[in-house]
Amino acid sequence: MTNELLKIKNLTTSFRIGDEYYAAVDDVSLTLNKNEVLGIVGESGSGKSALAFSIMRLHTRAKIEGEISLNNRNIVEMSKSKLNKIRGDEMAMIFQDPLTALNPLMPIGRQIEETLFLHNKRLGQQGRKKRVIELINLVGIPRAERVYEQFPHELSGGMRQRIIIAIAIANDPELLIADEPTTALDVTIQAQILDLIRELKEKIHAGIILITHDLGVVAEMADRVAVMYAGQIVEIATVERLFENPLHPYTRSLLNSVPTEGQDRLHVIQGVVPSLKNLPRTGCRFAERIPWVDASYHEENPTLHEVESGHFVRCTCHKHFYFLDKKEEQENVVS
């Protein structure tokens, strides 16, 4: 596809625990087109943020294998200095926690200016300041001149997240990674920040990877969705197909966990995401959490199967998956 912006092929990101490396992102392949919004969902610990950090190469102590190509250049093999030319320019990132993501000792204006200074040498000091004021206005903060001089602690969480967004979009990135941009904010502010991202999506024409565990956000914003579990992509499809025809047991459990009207009890997925160290590396990784599905239904080495055009599901167990009814489920918990 000529429209392809980002191509990830067999990406494995491992961290060292003791003397061994454990993969937090395990053999992930995906593509992102220009102007497309790809949602990545999954529980905490499923490897979403590790994936995002790998794309930006922000891990300081991780082993990254495979290929990450941005506009046909492999980021994994890029030198540090070359990487620094791309980071903040062609690709940028919005972070999870606005309260800690800004330098407490640096005025807001200078923090935004820094990214302009690093990538746009032609802009003079006056030009940079003008652009910063423009950006602060763009992300919906009034009295930009005043905010320019202020320090992070003088702004609210929502305002700080807007500043982080301003930093990310300062150089009109082609790839924008939003790593749970609303998790640390309260609900009303979440809605405002999402509105802002949606608004900006129209303005900056970037490919966006939106990482979240909020399925509602994905449904609203994304074109395609990848569901991650224990470091792997278990299902990937267009947003319409995923919500209409979710196949993987994990996807269906996630969707089932969203509270709906008239529901008296919330669906809970049994068990927890296995930790990096205790993760079984063979077989279906979700098997442990659906013990009532017979072991013979899982593949030995589960791979992604294309069930319809552009819709991939890992493992064959989905064909045999059913929800236990409540009584059975309770018994199951007790036993």
Next chain:
Amino acid sequence: MWKFIIRRLLITFPQLVFLSVLVFIMAQMMPGDALTGLIDPTITAEALDLQRERLGLNNPWYIQYADWVSGLVQGDLGQSFRFKMDVTALISERVMNTILLSAVSLIFTYIIAIPLGIVSGRYNDSPLDSVITGYSYLGFATPIFIFALVMLWIFGFQLGWFPTSGSVAPGLESGTMEYYISKLYHALLPGLSIALISVVSTIQYLRSEIVDTKQKDFIVTARAKGASENRVYNKHIFRNSILPIAAFFGWEITSLISGTVFVESVFSYPGMGLLFLESIMQRDFSVVTSLVLLFGAASILGALLSDIILSIVDPRIRIK
């Protein structure tokens, strides 16, 4: 920021007043008064009482305190019975020496500690860091008076690179260029001795702050902007890591002014510490009282300085 500094200054005044009261009370509690020791034993008790009345020693304590304080603000600290001269004149000569020594050792301290701390923190757990940390442990474990003796022996006596006592070479006229150079020269070895030992805490503070700061989220933000590693360290990590050292600065000055006693006696350097020690030995109370007051004032002003520096470096403090 100015608002903060003014408010901080206003707090300092009651502190100084409280200090003077405390010192005054302690001085009053000491046995005897000015007429019990200095006086010819043949003088009658009546004559002494007359003198006490004339000197105001029979006045209630608050009037005596007022007299003392009014003398204080005019620079009159009383008389040293050992040197038979005004305490003010006696101390002011020594104060300059101690300030010079403190300044020299402070400069050495930061020249040594900041680069070592940065290297140690940036490349933590590397062999280089282990060497620096090893030196720190050695420094923590070495008593300053032993170390000063060793330095004096090696560089003063064996190699002869530095003078071994005094604060200035004899025979130089005060005010000439040679005089000042000689003063500085005399302060170098004791200053370096203090610095080599006192750097270790600064190194370790800086190291642990850098190790801590480099894992903060805003460092990731800076990297994501495309800032090079050097830029990340110089612009983001370093400034955030020197906060505790800035906070420490005033305290360090205080401890240097009052804490150079050992080094001053090892090098026979006529500073305040040595004077303090000798005055206690010889029961020269007016000098002791004045020095206690001076050290107390120095620590109050040191804390003030720390806070002001911190308010300049850290914008979060200015608001409160």
